[in-house]
Amino acid sequence: MKVRLAKTAGFCMGVRRAMEITLSEVNKGDGKLFTYGPLIHNRQVLDLLRSKGVDVKEDIEAHDKGRIVVRAHGITPTERKAIQRSDFKIIDATCPRVAKVQGLIKQYDTKGYTPVIFGDAHHPEVIGLMGYSQGQGIVISSAEDVTTLPEEKRFVVVSQTTQDVDTYKEVCSAIKARFPEAVIFDTICDETYRRQKEVRSLAAQVDSMVIVGGHKSGNTMRLYQIARSTGKPAFHIETEGELKDSWFSSAGTVGVTAGASTPNWMIKKVIERLRTMGKRKQSFASLLTKGYQFLVKTSIPDAVGAFSLTYAGLILYRGSSPLIYPLLTMLYVYGMHVLNRFLDKEASRYNDPGVALFYAQHKVFLIGTALSGLGGGIIISLYLGLPQFLLFLALTILGLVYSIPIIPWRLGYLGRYAKIKDLPGSKTMAEALAWGTISSLL
Numbered sequence: 001m002k003v004r005l006a007k008t009a010g011f012c013m014g015v016r017r018a019m020e021i022t023l024s025e026v027n028k029g030d031g032k033l034f035t036y037g038p039l040i041h042n043r044q045v046l047d048l049l050r051s052k053g054v055d056v057k058e059d060i061e062a063h064d065k066g067r068i069v070v071r072a073h074g075i076t077p078t079e080r081k082a083i084q085r086s087d088f089k090i091i092d093a094t095c096p097r098v099a100k101v102q103g104l105i106k107q108y109d110t111k112g113y114t115p116v117i118f119g120d121a122h123h124p125e126v127i128g129l130m131g132y133s134q135g136q137g138i139v140i141s142s143a144e145d146v147t148t149l150p151e152e153k154r155f156v157v158v159s160q161t162t163q164d165v166d167t168y169k170e171v172c173s174a175i176k177a178r179f180p181e182a183v184i185f186d187t188i189c190d191e192t193y194r195r196q197k198e199v200r201s202l203a204a205q206v207d208s209m210v211i212v213g214g215h216k217s218g219n220t221m222r223l224y225q226i227a228r229s230t231g232k233p234a235f236h237i238e239t240e241g242e243l244k245d246s247w248f249s250s251a252g253t254v255g256v257t258a259g260a261s262t263p264n265w266m267i268k269k270v271i272e273r274l275r276t277m278g279k280r281k282q283s284f285a286s287l288l289t290k291g292y293q294f295l296v297k298t299s300i301p302d303a304v305g306a307f308s309l310t311y312a313g314l315i316l317y318r319g320s321s322p323l324i325y326p327l328l329t330m331l332y333v334y335g336m337h338v339l340n341r342f343l344d345k346e347a348s349r350y351n352d353p354g355v356a357l358f359y360a361q362h363k364v365f366l367i368g369t370a371l372s373g374l375g376g377g378i379i380i381s382l383y384l385g386l387p388q389f390l391l392f393l394a395l396t397i398l399g400l401v402y403s404i405p406i407i408p409w410r411l412g413y414l415g416r417y418a419k420i421k422d423l424p425g426s427k428t429m430a431e432a433l434a435w436g437t438i439s440s441l442l
């Protein structure tokens, strides 16, 4: 089945920024790291953070200490003061666009306006915004709620940043009709606006829509409702495991989008799974594409590249090339690439879930061929002589420790570079060094 991914799918700027701030704090080692409430509404991301030692703190107590990340949704001034009274160091990841809405409420509140917030009263962002209204704010969730607003007030109107654009327009019209003096701000985030607009246009071009994101994520649920309102079959899933073949039995093309708290690696997993579902046309072109994708994922093109490089180098240098040398380089590069994928499964899982899935599915074949390749390389290098054998062995050991932790995490700053691959730019340097050494010295 063909899959079309929305350009706006996945983390918004505020969530991406909060994740980056949190992950950059992980390795600093300045005391235990917490997030104040779940960083985002996504179970898989929370599991990932927990695996890195980041815990969720819901209540602040006086004796608490360590570091605490304020999430993109922001917090109330009262909560901020409670954190400041404790021994926590605040790492503020409040989204700048949310902070702007907080500032508007504070500014108009001091001028005597009553803030009206369009949104979900239980959402952390709205709870945070309410905190800036000195308890005077009113939360509404529909145009009908405007009839419940008290007559005598002067209102300033804002929206939760991820609310539905069309419903907010209806709310604003109803408020203007009843309170012509009301000051209204369009605080729905541009990213939300573009994401919702794209769902409508994408749904018109596909047979069905899949919306990826947490079942408790409000902005994901709104995307799902918008997709459904277009009349196309729409499905809200959290992981690829929830997809059902029966949903796509007659679908040729499916559109995919995702909420602002859905990481790319989860979207990629869903896309990989969808590609194997629905109506399948086994054209020659699709078979070619599959074959090409198989080759790319196996690192065979890298190995062939190494073979060609050595061959060309020897022709240029010596005028001829016995095939045994390029073969040795090819076996080394293939074995190292494949084994390092397995040794660093965690990175592939998040950076390239499609490749991680491929490696899990073809584990026996890939490990078998990689070990055979390296074994063959050892035999060939022995045949070439002792120096070649020792060099091949040294490079193989170096290649294997590339993805293995060699410095304990507890060594603070140094622990940030537990593996050679953690050094900035090490991948490019290590690959160039290994290719250069193996293809020239042997």
Ligand code: SF4
Pocket: 012, 013, 014, 015, 072, 073, 095, 096, 097, 098, 161, 162, 189, 190, 191, 192, 260
């Ligand atoms: S949706 Fe917009 S305002 Fe809300 S956190 Fe994301 S970037 Fe910030």
